[in-house]
Structure formats: structure tokens, C-alpha cells
Amino acid sequence: MTTLPTDASAGANASGSTWQPILPSVASRGVAAGVEVILYLVVTIIVAIVEYFVAGPFTDFGPSNWWIAFVVMAAWTGWTWAGSQNLVGSYVDHFIADREGGPACFSCIAVRQLTRFGVLFGIPFLILNSNVALSAALMVATGLIIWFSPGRRAPWDYVAGTVVTNAFAGEASVELPPLNSPKDLQLTGSRVAENRRARLLLQFAGLSSVIISGLIVRNIFTEAWQFVAAQEFSWSLLRDIGWFPRRNKFDLSTLFVGTLWITGIAMIVAGPVGLGVAIYLSEYASTRVRNVVKPAIETLASIPSVVLGFFAISFISPRVLQSVGGSFGIDFGIFSLISAGIAVGILTVPIVASISEDAMRAVPRELREASYGLGARPVTTALKVVFPAALSGISAAFIVGISRAIGETMVVFIAAGGSGGAIFEADPTKPGQTITAAMASLGAGTDSVAGSGIAFQSLYFLGALLFIITLLLNVMSDAIVRRFRQEY
Amino acid sequence: MSVKPQEHVRPTLGSLRRSRTADVKGQVFFGLLLIAVVLAVAMVLAVLFSVIVDGTEILGSRLWSFLTNPSSSDASRAGVAQGIRGSLLIAGIVSLVAFPVGIGAAIYLEEYADDGVVTRTIEVAVRNLAGVPSIVYGLLGLAVFVQQLRGITGGSSVISGGLTLSLLVLPIVIITASEAIRAVPSSLSDGAYGLGATQWEVIRTLVLPSALPGILTGSVLSIARALGEAAPLLVVGAAAFYTTGFQGALEQMQGAFTALPMNVANFAKLPADQWAGHAAAASVVILVVVFLINLFAIIARARITKKLGR
Structure with a gap:
């Protein structure tokens, strides 16, 4: 080892029979x-x-x-x-x-x-x-x-x-076996064994999702069953003046009405907006506009739901609902089902938009070209040709949106105002409680609830209900896509 | 009386366009679509601006102390340091647990699985898990990690929270990784199989390297999702505020914890006149983190894709 070579090209004759290292300058x-x-x-x-x-x-x-x-x-x-x-x-x-x-x-x-x-x-x-x-x-x-x-x-x-x-x-060098006859291509035992080991390991990883599903079903449904089977439980508890789990009043209709309002308002906001964005992006937008609008909508999808919850009480309620409602003589508080529903709707827009857009873009070009060739206008092509062809995907998008709105927790927990308990209320301008928000407030006080009889198990009872509802919706959307899928 | 033959008018581009301007129904429809797009973009801007405007007071006057102070009952000193710590640890746990398992499952589904009962069960399970509301994962975490595995996780700890969120993002990782692997052209692996390679050799040397950009992007985005989730942590038992003395590393991992979205939720639940600014400032911190992660994913994907020349 002597001093370093200073010229990068010192050993450039790599093509020669003797290899010389090329050292950097x-x-x-x-x-x-x-x-x-x-x-x-x-x-x-x-x-x-x-x-x-x-x-x-x-x-x-x-x-x-x-x-x-x-x-x-x-x-x-x-x-x-x-x-x-x-x-x-x-x-x-x-x-x-x-x-x-x-x-x-x-x-x-x-x-x-x-x-x-x-x-x-x-x-x-x-x-x-x-x-x-x-x-x-x-x-x-x-x-x-x-x-x-x-x-x-x-x-x-x-x-x-x-x-x-x-x-x-x-x-440093790999010895390759001689390759003279097709027999040499045969797999050696060690390579086959390696492949089998990898397969086994990856299969375990694949089974993890089945295991998780099993764990969800087993744990949540056994606890929910303990709620129903408990001494102090009777079915009449599920019909009362409101949802007050710590006082053994488990009125499910309070929660169902809240959930229905939230989901309905959310879909009134997200349905037209999401669908409009989808049609615009897939049928009308130029590439340049698309490159601006699509990331903007995707930004909405990445905003955490707690932020939307805070947005509901800091902006939607005071600056939109109270000023608009004031001029119509409707009195809005900071916490209301409408405010939370609108915020959940904003969260649902990107879901509806992106799934519907995918469905409409999957409609083959030939259908559109045939329609234009027959002299149809863009609006006719969009509504009479592309929309019906993509209908299965679009309805799946709406169902997924509904399922997401039902399962949304933090927005409702922060903005609907029914922490702990809520009296039965069918008026969406008042505070209310949904299934998820009721679970969140039970869960937030886990320690104090843990010992107090069936209040803690009601958490799992609600979880089981929610799991079944969303599972049904997801199965339904899958079935719709499969049943009405058009083979082009 | 002679019938004059109808003059044949050759349609020009101009005449076609003129007929379009008379298309009232089309104009109205297009207007409605534009309103929808403007509304959607306005929602994004409204959320971002409202939160940033509400948060400027705190972020402008005491950014550093807000980032480095623990939560406190004193509004002038409360900060999100404990939330940042919890979110960092959760991101670490999610990437250690959910990434290997999720990517492994995706490889199995795309490369090994035959069309049997087991495969179909796995696929159905993944699809349904992706639609399960996040709070139900919180219940699972409460039952399994907090109560049944209390000896390992220490109850309501950052380990329980991180593992729960790992389960939550697992289906997302599996689905995005599967899509990335499916996008690898089959001619690549067919060629390798023709040369006598085993499945594992094909996966290791061809499929994984070419699917890497997609897999990376999906995984990084799932981290962003995990960092924004609060509902499961609420059920698992993230604290609003906690104090610790001097603790070893393990005791810290098994002790009380909180996370950035929990900070936002807690601040938002406190009386607004004093605490609204804190909730907004904490929201800005989360948004910055989530957007940086998204940006990183987008740039990384663009660079790797360019490098691979696809």
C-alpha cells in the first residue's frame, strides 16, 4: 500500500484481462x-x-x-x-x-x-x-x-x-454449476427447501387477517353476550328515556336516531358533491385541471378525523350554522347533530368521489366514442351511457361511504355533544349521541366503568352491533359490484 | 314547379361548436358539476385555513414551548410533547409489526396462493377487516392487549396502543402491497420460471424489487393513517395527561401514554374560550406531520419510478 492514486482514470482499462481497481480521485x-x-x-x-x-x-x-x-x-x-x-x-x-x-x-x-x-x-x-x-x-x-x-x-x-x-x-464469487444438459436445470434440494420455508412463513402472515377476524368475533361477541346474559339485564332496559349506561338506561333508539341523522346528513353533503366531483374528473376535466383537483380532494382524505371534529365546533357551528340559522330563526348550539353530520360528510366526500371516479373511468372508451359518434352531447354521454355502465361501482361507493359515516367516531364524540349520556332527541339541531360516540365516551372512562356491572359490557354490546351493521353493508356493496358488474 | 335539391351543408367545426353552445341542459349540468368541485375544494381550504388561523396565536407566540411542554391544566404552559412522543413510538411499533406481516401476507396472496378455500377465506377476511370501524379495533385492543396480555403490555400502554393501530392498518398495508405486486408484469416472472427459478427466488430477485415503490408508498401512507387515529386509542385507554417520575425504558413503554390526535380531542373537549387555540395548534402539528409523510411518499414514489424507468 503506497499513497493514493490521484487520477480517476488510472485503472480504466477494465476490459483487459487483468482487472485493476479504479480508485476515486x-x-x-x-x-x-x-x-x-x-x-x-x-x-x-x-x-x-x-x-x-x-x-x-x-x-x-x-x-x-x-x-x-x-x-x-x-x-x-x-x-x-x-x-x-x-x-x-x-x-x-x-x-x-x-x-x-x-x-x-x-x-x-x-x-x-x-x-x-x-x-x-x-x-x-x-x-x-x-x-x-x-x-x-x-x-x-x-x-x-x-x-x-x-x-x-x-x-x-x-x-x-x-x-x-x-x-x-x-x-465474493458464486460458483455456478456446469450447464451441459437439461438435467442440470433441476432444482436442488436446498433451493426447494428454502422455497418451502418461505411459503410457510408467508402463509402465516396471510392467515393473520383471518386470526384477527376470529379474535374480533370471539372477544366482542362473548363480552356482548355477557351483557345480555347478565343478572340485572332485561330487554326492557333497551327502551327508556335515553342512553345513560351508568344508570342502567340503555335506550338503543336514542343511539339509532343519532346515527341515522349523522349518516343521513353526511350523505346529503357527500353524495352530490362526491358524485359531481367524480363525473367532472372522469368525463370533463382536462389533465391539467385533474392534476390540481384530484390531489386537493385526496388531501381531504388524509385529514385526521379529530381535526374535522374540532373544525365542526370551531367553524361549522359558530360561523355557518349559527349565522345561517339565526336568519331563519332556528337556534343552534355549538354542539349539534347537524354540525357533526356536516363534518362527517366532508370526511366522506373523498371516499365517494374516488370510488365512483374509479368506477366511471373503468367504463371503456369505446362506449363513449360510440355515443359521441351517434351525435350525443357530453351531458347525454355522461348521464345515459357512462353513469348506467358504472352504476354498480357508484352504488358500492355510496354504501362504503354510509358504512364509513356510521363508523366515524371522533367527529361525533367531539362535536355532537352527548358525552356520557343523552336523552332521547329526534331534533338534529340539538346535541345527540351515536353508537360510536357512546362507545367512545364509555371507553374514555374505562377505568371508572370497569367495575360497575353491565355498563362496561354495554360497550361490547354496541361494538357487536356496529360490527354487524358495517359487515352487512360491506357484504352488500361487494355483492352489488359482483352481481351487476358488466363484462365489457 | 321544380324542387330545388336541398343544399348539402358540410358541417364545420364551428357549426358543431355552435350547436353545443345552444345545449342548455348540458350547460346547466356542467355548472352543477363545477359547483360540486368548487364546494369540495372550498371544504379543503376551509378546514385548513380555519385551523391554521385559530392556531396562529399559540404557534406564533410560543411554538417551542408548545412543542416541548407536557400537557398541563395551566393553559399558558400546556403543550403536546407527550403526544409527539406517543405518536413517534406508535409509528415505530406500527412499522415494526404491520409492515412485515402485511407485506408478507400480500406476497403470499399474490404469488403463492392457489384458488382454494384458505385463499378465499383470507381474501374475504382482509376485505371485511378494511371496512371494520376503527373503534371496533379499539375494543379488540382493550380485550386482548390491555386485559388478556396485561403481563406483557402493562395494560393501557403505548405497546397496547401501537399493536392495536398495527392491526388497524394491516388490511390497508395488505391491499396496497397486493396492488403493487399485481402491477409487476408477469413476463418478468414467467421468464425467470422458464430459467428454472423457484417461486422464492423469483419473489426475492424480481417481484419485490420492482414492486418496491408501490409497497413503500402504501406502507408510508398507512403510517399517516395510524398517526391520525384517535378512536381506538381512546378505548385502549390513552391518557389525557400523565406524570411520571424517572423510569427505565421498559417501564416507560408499559406506562401511561397519549398521542397527538388524543391531544387534539382532549383540548377540543375543554372549555373553548381558553383551549380552542390549543386544539387548533395541535391540529396544525398533526396536519404538518401527516402532510410531510404524504409528501415524502409521493416524492419517493416518483423518484423510484423514474429510476426504474417505468
């Missing part, structure tokens, strides 16, 4: 060292952030060993700028050698660098816990040894290199 090494310095500093910042939030604000927070180690690494790399073998530079070497078809050994480089890393940083890092001065001195000393070694290669690099060459030399 000093300039590219300098760049690599710079990249590495930045890398360490970024890692330091990330470690600091993660440490702060994961360790918790209540524990001691200050520069830890990790920060110091990474900053020292950055400083050292910067100090030996462009001359040394740094981590990034080694991978540049490896990459170039590999691309030229030379015998690069990834594990060789990895082990050599790990040794270097360990001696330079690992040992000082361990000592750092007790003695900062000693470990700093150690780092400086190792840095000096590398600096003054011939070719900037420390003695342990040679040791590591020897070890690596002996241990990993066989791995």
Missing part, C-alpha cells in the same frame, strides 16, 4: 468526506430530537454520549478531509469497483470499516461514560496513527484486511 474523496460530516451532524440532530421526545420531557435531557460521539466523528472526518479513508469514501470505492465488473467484496469493505469504526469510535465511546478526557485523548491518538501511517492506513486495517480475506474470500 482526491476531489471525489473530499466530497465524500464532506457528505459524511454533514451526515454525522444530521444524525446528531435527529438523535437529539428523538431522544428528547422518546425519553420524555420529565427525564433529564442534555447532550448524551451519542451526540458527543457523532460530533467527534464529524470533526474527525472533517480534520482528515479528502485524505483519509472514510466510510462514505469506502462505499464510493466499492461502488466504482463493482460497476466496472471487478471483484468487489461487499462484506470485506463492511468488516474493514466496522473494525475501523470500532477502534476509532466504539472504544472511546465506551470509555466516554466514565472519562471524557481519556476517551478524547484516545480518539486523537487513533486519528494521529491513521494520519501518519503509510497510505493513511492504520495497522489494524491490515489485520482486518487479512482476517477478512481469509474468512470471506470464498463468498
Whole structure:
């Protein structure tokens, strides 16, 4: 090992019979060292952030060993700028050698660098816990040894290199079996066994969804059954003045009316808007408009429902409903079923829009072209040709939207105002309670409810109801799609 | 009397267009569609602007202390640090649990599964799980992780919450990964099978690398979904506010926890005159996190797709 070659083209004759490694120039090494310095500093910042939030604000927070180690690494790399073998530079070497078809050994480089890393940083890092001065001195000393070694290669690099060459030399090249007759293509036992192992493992992963379904059904329905089978339970409890689980008043109609209002209002908002957007995007929009509108609608889909819940009480109720309702003489509070229903509708728009649009885009071009060819206008084509052809998909979109609206929890929990209990109320301008919101308020007080008899089990009873309702809706949408699917 | 032959008028582009401008029904329909689109875009803007405007007061005056203070009963000091911590840990647990299992299941369904009873059961289960409301997953988590596995999870802890959300996003990961794998052209794997490769070799060397952009995007988006969910955490028992002394790592993982959406819900449930700004500011923090994740997914997909030259 002598000094580093400075010219990148020094070993360019890779096509010759003897392969020569192409080593990167000093300039590219300098760049690599710079990249590495930045890398360490970024890692330091990330470690600091993660440490702060994961360790918790209540524990001691200050520069830890990790920060110091990474900053020292950055400083050292910067100090030996462009001359040394740094981590990034080694991978540049490896990459170039590999691309030229030379015998690069990834594990060789990895082990050599790990040794270097360990001696330079690992040992000082361990000592750092007790003695900062000693470990700093150690780092400086190792840095000096590398600096003054011939070719900037420390003695342990040679040791590591020897070890690596002996241990990993066989791995660098793959011995292919001779291929003389078709028989040589036959699978060997080990490859078949490997395939069988992978298949078994992946099958377990596949079965996970069945297992989860089983767990849901088993746990929720046994607990729900305990609610129905409990001593103090009688069916008359399910018909009362309202939903007050802690006082053993489980009036289901209160919850059903609330759920129906929320779902109905949500679909009144989401149905026309979602369908309109879908028709516009699939039939009318130019690519440029589509590229703006579609991401905007998808943005709506990624807004968390708690944010919509807060939006309902901070914007929809005070600024829309109260000002509009005021002029009609209707009195709205901050918490009302209408307000929550509108917010759930906003959440449902992207679902209806995207599923309907997919259904309409799946209608083949030929149908539209035939319609235009017969002289039909765009509106006729959209309504009389594309819409009927996509009807199964569109109705599936509406059913999925309804099922999502029924299952929406946080918006209703925050904005419908019926926490804990609610008296029977059929007026949507008043606060109300839905199945999901009732579950959320029961769940939010889990600890206090846990011991109090059947109130806790009513949580599971509602869960079982909700599960059955949404399951039926999903099965229905699947059946519609399958039954009315047109084969083009 | 001679009948003059009808003059044959050759339709021009202009005449066709003129007939379209007379199309009243079409104009009205188009107008209605435009109203729908404008309404939808207005909803997005209204949500974003309203939340940002409500949140500027706190984010402008004490952004750093809001991000680094724990929840508190004192409105001038309350922050979301505990929520950020919980959400970070939950994201970690979800990516450790849901990604391997979900991607594995997708590979099995797309590459190994035959058309038997087992396969059809799995497919039906995945489709139905995707439609189960999130709060039902909360019940499952409460029954299984909080009560039955209390010894491991420590009850209402971040482990229980993270595992519950992993179950929640699992069907999403499976469905998106399946779509990505299905999009790999079959000529690739057919060629490899023709050369005598086993299924596992085809999956490892051909299918997974080419499906990677789609799988990555789907997985990253499912993390965003998990970070926005509050209902299951509410049932599993995320705390509104908790204090701890000095704890080891395991005790912290098994102890009380909260998450960013829980912060929003709790602030929104408090009296609005003092706390509305906090709820809005916490909403802005979630929105920024979720949008950054989405942006990352979109950019990553674009880069990888470009690199693969498809």
C-alpha cells in the first residue's frame, strides 16, 4: 500500500484481462468526506430530537454520549478531509469497483470499516461514560496513527484486511454449476427447501387477517353476550328515556336516531358533491385541471378525523350554522347533530368521489366514442351511457361511504355533544349521541366503568352491533359490484 | 314547379361548436358539476385555513414551548410533547409489526396462493377487516392487549396502543402491497420460471424489487393513517395527561401514554374560550406531520419510478 492514486482514470482499462481497481480521485474523496460530516451532524440532530421526545420531557435531557460521539466523528472526518479513508469514501470505492465488473467484496469493505469504526469510535465511546478526557485523548491518538501511517492506513486495517480475506474470500464469487444438459436445470434440494420455508412463513402472515377476524368475533361477541346474559339485564332496559349506561338506561333508539341523522346528513353533503366531483374528473376535466383537483380532494382524505371534529365546533357551528340559522330563526348550539353530520360528510366526500371516479373511468372508451359518434352531447354521454355502465361501482361507493359515516367516531364524540349520556332527541339541531360516540365516551372512562356491572359490557354490546351493521353493508356493496358488474 | 335539391351543408367545426353552445341542459349540468368541485375544494381550504388561523396565536407566540411542554391544566404552559412522543413510538411499533406481516401476507396472496378455500377465506377476511370501524379495533385492543396480555403490555400502554393501530392498518398495508405486486408484469416472472427459478427466488430477485415503490408508498401512507387515529386509542385507554417520575425504558413503554390526535380531542373537549387555540395548534402539528409523510411518499414514489424507468 503506497499513497493514493490521484487520477480517476488510472485503472480504466477494465476490459483487459487483468482487472485493476479504479480508485476515486482526491476531489471525489473530499466530497465524500464532506457528505459524511454533514451526515454525522444530521444524525446528531435527529438523535437529539428523538431522544428528547422518546425519553420524555420529565427525564433529564442534555447532550448524551451519542451526540458527543457523532460530533467527534464529524470533526474527525472533517480534520482528515479528502485524505483519509472514510466510510462514505469506502462505499464510493466499492461502488466504482463493482460497476466496472471487478471483484468487489461487499462484506470485506463492511468488516474493514466496522473494525475501523470500532477502534476509532466504539472504544472511546465506551470509555466516554466514565472519562471524557481519556476517551478524547484516545480518539486523537487513533486519528494521529491513521494520519501518519503509510497510505493513511492504520495497522489494524491490515489485520482486518487479512482476517477478512481469509474468512470471506470464498463468498465474493458464486460458483455456478456446469450447464451441459437439461438435467442440470433441476432444482436442488436446498433451493426447494428454502422455497418451502418461505411459503410457510408467508402463509402465516396471510392467515393473520383471518386470526384477527376470529379474535374480533370471539372477544366482542362473548363480552356482548355477557351483557345480555347478565343478572340485572332485561330487554326492557333497551327502551327508556335515553342512553345513560351508568344508570342502567340503555335506550338503543336514542343511539339509532343519532346515527341515522349523522349518516343521513353526511350523505346529503357527500353524495352530490362526491358524485359531481367524480363525473367532472372522469368525463370533463382536462389533465391539467385533474392534476390540481384530484390531489386537493385526496388531501381531504388524509385529514385526521379529530381535526374535522374540532373544525365542526370551531367553524361549522359558530360561523355557518349559527349565522345561517339565526336568519331563519332556528337556534343552534355549538354542539349539534347537524354540525357533526356536516363534518362527517366532508370526511366522506373523498371516499365517494374516488370510488365512483374509479368506477366511471373503468367504463371503456369505446362506449363513449360510440355515443359521441351517434351525435350525443357530453351531458347525454355522461348521464345515459357512462353513469348506467358504472352504476354498480357508484352504488358500492355510496354504501362504503354510509358504512364509513356510521363508523366515524371522533367527529361525533367531539362535536355532537352527548358525552356520557343523552336523552332521547329526534331534533338534529340539538346535541345527540351515536353508537360510536357512546362507545367512545364509555371507553374514555374505562377505568371508572370497569367495575360497575353491565355498563362496561354495554360497550361490547354496541361494538357487536356496529360490527354487524358495517359487515352487512360491506357484504352488500361487494355483492352489488359482483352481481351487476358488466363484462365489457 | 321544380324542387330545388336541398343544399348539402358540410358541417364545420364551428357549426358543431355552435350547436353545443345552444345545449342548455348540458350547460346547466356542467355548472352543477363545477359547483360540486368548487364546494369540495372550498371544504379543503376551509378546514385548513380555519385551523391554521385559530392556531396562529399559540404557534406564533410560543411554538417551542408548545412543542416541548407536557400537557398541563395551566393553559399558558400546556403543550403536546407527550403526544409527539406517543405518536413517534406508535409509528415505530406500527412499522415494526404491520409492515412485515402485511407485506408478507400480500406476497403470499399474490404469488403463492392457489384458488382454494384458505385463499378465499383470507381474501374475504382482509376485505371485511378494511371496512371494520376503527373503534371496533379499539375494543379488540382493550380485550386482548390491555386485559388478556396485561403481563406483557402493562395494560393501557403505548405497546397496547401501537399493536392495536398495527392491526388497524394491516388490511390497508395488505391491499396496497397486493396492488403493487399485481402491477409487476408477469413476463418478468414467467421468464425467470422458464430459467428454472423457484417461486422464492423469483419473489426475492424480481417481484419485490420492482414492486418496491408501490409497497413503500402504501406502507408510508398507512403510517399517516395510524398517526391520525384517535378512536381506538381512546378505548385502549390513552391518557389525557400523565406524570411520571424517572423510569427505565421498559417501564416507560408499559406506562401511561397519549398521542397527538388524543391531544387534539382532549383540548377540543375543554372549555373553548381558553383551549380552542390549543386544539387548533395541535391540529396544525398533526396536519404538518401527516402532510410531510404524504409528501415524502409521493416524492419517493416518483423518484423510484423514474429510476426504474417505468
